Amino acid sequence: MSALYIDADACPVKEEAERVASRHKLKMCVVSNGGLRPSRNPLVENIIVSEGADVADMWIAERCGTGDVVVTGDIPLAAKCIETGAQVLRHNGERFTPANIGQQLAMRDLMADLRAANPLGAGGSGKGFTKADRSRFLDALEREIRAAKSAT
Numbered sequence: 001m002s003a004l005y006i007d008a009d010a011c012p013v014k015e016e017a018e019r020v021a022s023r024h025k026l027k028m029c030v031v032s033n034g035g036l037r038p039s040r041n042p043l044v045e046n047i048i049v050s051e052g053a054d055v056a057d058m059w060i061a062e063r064c065g066t067g068d069v070v071v072t073g074d075i076p077l078a079a080k081c082i083e084t085g086a087q088v089l090r091h092n093g094e095r096f097t098p099a100n101i102g103q104q105l106a107m108r109d110l111m112a113d114l115r116a117a118n119p120l121g122a123g124g125s126g127k128g129f130t131k132a133d134r135s136r137f138l139d140a141l142e143r144e145i146r147a148a149k150s151a152t
Contacts (some may be wrong), residue, residue: 002027002065002067002068003026003027003028003029003063003064003068003069004017004020004021004026004027004028004029004068004069004070004071004141004145005028005029005031005060005063005064005068005069005070005071005081005086006028006029006030006031006070006071006072007031007056007057007060007070007071007072007073007074007077008030008031008032008036008056009032009033009035009036009056010073011071011072011073011091012091012129012134013071013091013134013137013138014030014036016134016137016138016141017071017141018039018041018044020138020141020142020145021043021044021145022041022043024145024149025043026043026145027043027045028041028043028044028045029044029045029047029060029063030044030045030046030047031047031049031056031059031060032046032047032048032049032056033048033049033050033051033052033055033056034048034051047059054076054077057072057074057076057077057080060072060077060081061077061080061081061084064081064084064086065084065085065086066084066085066086067085067086067148068081068084068086068087068148069086069087069088069089069141069144069145069148070086070087070088070089071088071089071090071091071141072088072089072090073090073091075096075101075104075105075108076105076108078096078101078104079096079101079104079105081096082096082097082098082101087144087147087148089137089140089141089144090137091129091133091137092129092133092136092137093133093135093136093137093138093139093140093141094136094140095140095144
């Protein structure tokens with residue numbers, strides 16, 4: 001396995017990912033637009049990209065590939081990473097796969113259309129991030145890293 005990439009600006013599991021990466025002695029790239037406290041861990045590379053829409057996403061998508069694991073909640077980024085052969089996890093441990101990414105993209109587009117059609121509707125009604133989500137993420141990341149290491 002080559003690296004663990006973290007789409008870090010809104011990632012609630014950076015510390016957990018770093019602990020898992022350290023245990024496996026794995027390089028971890030934390031990519032953001034800035035404003036994050038850099039890690040002192042020598043295995044963690046803190047990448048600060050310029051401001052702008054999708055700059056961090058493009059940086060990750062251009063570098064990840066087979067044998068890498070990417071952590072993101074961004075569905076278009078997940079689709080690009082899957083195309084390169086990377087394994088992709090949401091922050092709650094759910095996997096993005098070639099089998100489910102098309103449906104995920106379609107649902108994302110549908111929800112954007114619904115929000116646009118009702119600009120006065122309630123926004124931000126997503127559920128909160130729970131301890132169970134964090135636990136599922138840790139379990140899923142451990143499985144993905146072990147699978148990637150055994151494949152190389």
